[in-house]
Amino acid sequence: MKSKALITLLSDGAVHSGESLAAALGVSRTAVWKQIRRAMEEGFRIETIRGRGYQLLSTVDLLDRDDILAGLAPETRAGLSLRVLDEVDSTNAEVVRQIANGVDGVPVAIADCQTAGRGRRGRAWSSPRGQNLYLSMGLTFHGGFAVLDGLSLVLGVAVANALEGLGAEGIGLKWPNDIFLPQGKLGGILVELQGELQEGVVQVIAGIGINVHMADAKEVDQPWSSLGGFYPGQSWSRNRIAAAIINAVQDSVRIFAEYGFQEFRAPWQQRDIFAGRSLQARDGTVNGMGCGIDEGGNYLVRTESGTVAVRAGEISLRVSP
Ligand code: BTN
Secondary structure, three states, rough: OOOOOHHHHOOOOOEOOHHHHHHHHHHOOOHHHHHHHHHHHHOOOOOOOOOEEEEEEEOOOOHHHHHHHOOOOOHHHHHHEEEOOEEEEEHHHHHHHHHHHHHHHHHEEEEOOOOOEEHHHHOOOOOOOOEEEEEEEEEEOOOOOOOOHHHHHHHHHHHHHHHHHHHOOOEEEEEOEEEOOEEEEEEEEEEEEEEOOOOOEEEEEEEEEEOOOOOOOOOOOOOOOOOHHHHOOOOOOOHHHHHHHHHHHHHHHHHHHHOOOHHHHHHHHOOOOOOOOOOEEEEOOEEEEEEEOOOOEEEEEEEEEEEOOOOOOOOOEEEOO
8 A cells, every 4th residue: 555654644533734744754745645646546535624634534444563463472473474465466375475485483464455365166355455354374284184174164263253252243154164244254264275395294374354344345246244344333453353363263273283173163063154054065966954063074964864964175055045
């Protein structure tokens, strides 16, 4: 964002004179006016008040690396390599690059916007500037790919715990790991495997997208929600949300690596939005009632001829029409 310094000055919502802005930015008043225009082109709503100055009308919630670090648990902060970017193709791709460059510690990338945000099943992920959280973490596991069973669901529980801890009560999970509010999808998790580095050491990129302030998204083809839209009384900070999610993911991954998926089965099921609903799976060849997950994180559908376990890699589950 080219106008970050200006927007930071205006972010208190007060009226600032052109003169005071020029002095604070070390530029001429004409340059301030040009920056105001550029900020408006970037999507900020700024009112010019004749004889008084400029007032920012849009809500701003700037990313700040120090703020995020300050919100982390000391043991998590110590082992992290955090990059906060203005713009990136995809934070998942950024973490892959950090790993290729020999990053020291757990790589984490957060961006103000993504130009090629990726969703599951090859879909694009809408990533407008300044509005949502786009966060990826590189996670290392020992014991080969088999130890990753259920990881997707573990991450969903971690994100739900983090958001609920910040006051977003009633987060739902849609198998395997979509984050839901009653209005629609609030966020998603993209888990990408990086292959085995050495024997038994596997690297996973966990990309998490949460709609925070998003007010319109014409290109999103399913019902969606945002934290600001669903809990309007609260002032949502992307820095605080990022820190809470990083803390929760690190805690959950430690527990998962030590005790496995069993610790997460009940917390996942408490938030299951498919439970008790009439579902279809495998292109409509499996029809039945949603009844939670098994000990490996597969989704269970109770059909007339018995219970069928649907695996995460299989065709998506949907509510019957
Ligand atoms: C889904 O389709 O539900 C998963 C969406 C995952 C989006 C996040 S945003 C941060 C990270 N970077 C990406 O390109 N995708 C993930």
